[in-house]
Amino acid sequence: MRRPAMYASLVLASLVVLVPLAVVFFAAFKTRAEYSTTGPLTPPRNWLHFDNFVTAWSEGRMLLGFGNTTVILAVSLTGTILVGTLAAYAVSRFDFPFKRLVLGSFLVAALVPGVTTQVATYQIVKSMGLVNTPASAIVLFLGTDIISIYIFIQFMQSIPPSLDQAAMIDGASRFTVYRRIILPLMKPAIATVAIIKGIAIYNEFYIPFLYLRSPDLSVISTALFRFKGPYGAQWETIAACTMIVILPTVVLFLLLQRFIYNGITAGATK
Amino acid sequence: MTEVNKRRYLPWLYLAPALGLLITFTYVPVGNMLFYSFHSWDGLDVTMDPVGLDNYVRVFTDERYWRVFLVSGYYFAASFAQIAIALYFAVVLSFDVRFKNLFKGILFFPYLLNGVAVGFVFLYLFQPDGTLDTVLRWLGLGDQTRHWLGDPDIANISLAGTSVWRFTGLSFVLFLGAIQSIPGEIYEAAEIDGAGRWHQFRHIIVPGIRRIISLSFILAISGSLAVFEIPFVMTGGANGTRTFVVQAYETAFQFRQIGLASAMAVVLLLVVLLITWVQRRIVPDEEVQLS
Numbered sequence: 001m002r003r004p005a006m007y008a009s010l011v012l013a014s015l016v017v018l019v020p021l022a023v024v025f026f027a028a029f030k031t032r033a034e035y036s037t038t039g040p041l042t043p044p045r046n047w048l049h050f051d052n053f054v055t056a057w058s059e060g061r062m063l064l065g066f067g068n069t070t071v072i073l074a075v076s077l078t079g080t081i082l083v084g085t086l087a088a089y090a091v092s093r094f095d096f097p098f099k100r101l102v103l104g105s106f107l108v109a110a111l112v113p114g115v116t117t118q119v120a121t122y123q124i125v126k127s128m129g130l131v132n133t134p135a136s137a138i139v140l141f142l143g144t145d146i147i148s149i150y151i152f153i154q155f156m157q158s159i160p161p162s163l164d165q166a167a168m169i170d171g172a173s174r175f176t177v178y179r180r181i182i183l184p185l186m187k188p189a190i191a192t193v194a195i196i197k198g199i200a201i202y203n204e205f206y207i208p209f210l211y212l213r214s215p216d217l218s219v220i221s222t223a224l225f226r227f228k229g230p231y232g233a234q235w236e237t238i239a240a241c242t243m244i245v246i247l248p249t250v251v252l253f254l255l256l257q258r259f260i261y262n263g264i265t266a267g268a269t270k
Numbered sequence: 271m272t273e274v275n276k277r278r279y280l281p282w283l284y285l286a287p288a289l290g291l292l293i294t295f296t297y298v299p300v301g302n303m304l305f306y307s308f309h310s311w312d313g314l315d316v317t318m319d320p321v322g323l324d325n326y327v328r329v330f331t332d333e334r335y336w337r338v339f340l341v342s343g344y345y346f347a348a349s350f351a352q353i354a355i356a357l358y359f360a361v362v363l364s365f366d367v368r369f370k371n372l373f374k375g376i377l378f379f380p381y382l383l384n385g386v387a388v389g390f391v392f393l394y395l396f397q398p399d400g401t402l403d404t405v406l407r408w409l410g411l412g413d414q415t416r417h418w419l420g421d422p423d424i425a426n427i428s429l430a431g432t433s434v435w436r437f438t439g440l441s442f443v444l445f446l447g448a449i450q451s452i453p454g455e456i457y458e459a460a461e462i463d464g465a466g467r468w469h470q471f472r473h474i475i476v477p478g479i480r481r482i483i484s485l486s487f488i489l490a491i492s493g494s495l496a497v498f499e500i501p502f503v504m505t506g507g508a509n510g511t512r513t514f515v516v517q518a519y520e521t522a523f524q525f526r527q528i529g530l531a532s533a534m535a536v537v538l539l540l541v542v543l544l545i546t547w548v549q550r551r552i553v554p555d556e557e558v559q560l561s
Binding site: 090 | 278
């Protein structure tokens with residue numbers, strides 16, 4: 001293919017990606033009057049007009065949203081890593097009856113799309129009395145995660161079993177082997193899981209929307225969604241809030257690019 | 271406790287948390303869902319009325335319910351566009367291109383964004399006299415402007431387009447990764463043999479990434495059935511844009527028809543399992559090796 005055509009297509013695609021975001025960025029800095037009189041593609045007159053961000057931050061209780069998201073994220077990630085590595089350790093280092101059945105049950109579960117079972121899952125979470133508590137989102141983020149266990153199993157198979165056998169001859173218990181040998185060597189796989197799972201939880205909308213109804217339990221997705229009704233016409237505020245939600249993703253992406261690409265590839269193809 | 275007994279129960283101790291969660295939040299719900307789907311229940315009553323296959327009959331005969339499959343069709347068709355665009359840019363960026371990482375980053379970035387934020391960004395773009403209309407007027411296509419989200423004939427296309435914008439980056443990065451894992455010597459050998467770019471694409475790249483393309487189609491089909499955030503945030507399901515999950519959500523949580531919603535979910539689950547099974551038959555997955 002001709003080079004100029006190739007670059008033209010790349011530039012066009014970049015514009016298609018960036019323009020929709022840039023216009024929202026513009027709107028976030030405009031005053032009420034400016035917004036209604038200028039076109040969407042006109043940059044704001046004053047780039048230091050932060051009023052919309054202040055309004056969005058306080059009216060949307062974004063601090064609360066980020067706080068709740070952080071707590072849920074931290075607990076769910078820690079839990080996923082512990083539950084996943086323990087299960088992977090059992091599967092890759094022990095021989096036991098029904099092992100194939102257990103593996104198969106994880107495999108089949110990976111095919112069940114989480115959104116389809118929420119009708120019935122909701123009744124279970126409700127009967128546990130967890131609806132409208134952060135624990136509901138946390139157990140669901142833990143319980144619906146099969147891909148992480150997979151990544152852990154695959155990675156653990158690349159750690160030579162002779163390492164654990166040597167330790168056990170020296171008198172180490174199984175748990176010591178897991179804690180002192182396996183877990184430290186699993187760091188790359190743990191990083192991969194933390195990244196893909198972290199992004200997924202930060203962006204999750206359906207589960208918090210369904211289970212964390214109380215405004216005090218808003219996470220960032222639901223906090224942003226709440227702007228839809230009462231702020232229907234105030235686009236400059238909605239735009240500012242959208243930018244507040246996107247900003248952490250931009251920063252994280254710029255810092256962790258390489259890890260994110262690797263993590264996403266590992267997560268989708270396993 | 272004897273040593274033998276201890277060894278027997280030890281692995282189960284390590285497995286217990288994962289298995290417990292798996293059973294409680296995946297298998298029990300699927301089982302319950304099957305049970306609910308043959309009953310009429312509002313989610314609160316102590317008793318459920320068995321109704322046989324009524325819920326299933328309704329899913330397939332009432333237009334409000336089977337229509338959602340047609341809506342999925344828009345997203346499914348869009349996913350072909352998505353795969354084609356992703357494949358094109360993956361091939362382009364696997365060549366020697368300037369600013370490769372910049373372009374790669376830009377094309378991938380939308381996939382990382384929060385779904386609600388994407389919904390608002392495109393709600394803003396599609397507004398009457400919004401960004402899209404302004405750009406069209408700039409290009410002299412002013413007569414092409416319309417109610418992108420208000421007109422039932424076009425709303426689903428606008429939403430499916432939004433979905434392409436959001437997910438192309440994922441397919442693109444997966445394809446690019448697969449292409450880059452093809453050893454460079456193969457291209458060199460092909461070039462010595464006089465193979466052009468098209469031949470290289472047809473005979474080296476396509477076979478090299480067949481598995482990932484087939485995986486992308488599976489993700490596309492189950493993805494197009496599971497669309498929720500984009501229509502829910504942007505139109506709330508109005509103007510004929512109600513998707514399967516939006517409809518199931520409303521049926522279960524607004525109209526409290528748990529039985530009917532469960533029947534919908536069972537149908538969706540069966541479709542997804544069937545498609546996955548067909549895919550496994552067509553493209554055997556050599557790389558799965560557990561234990």
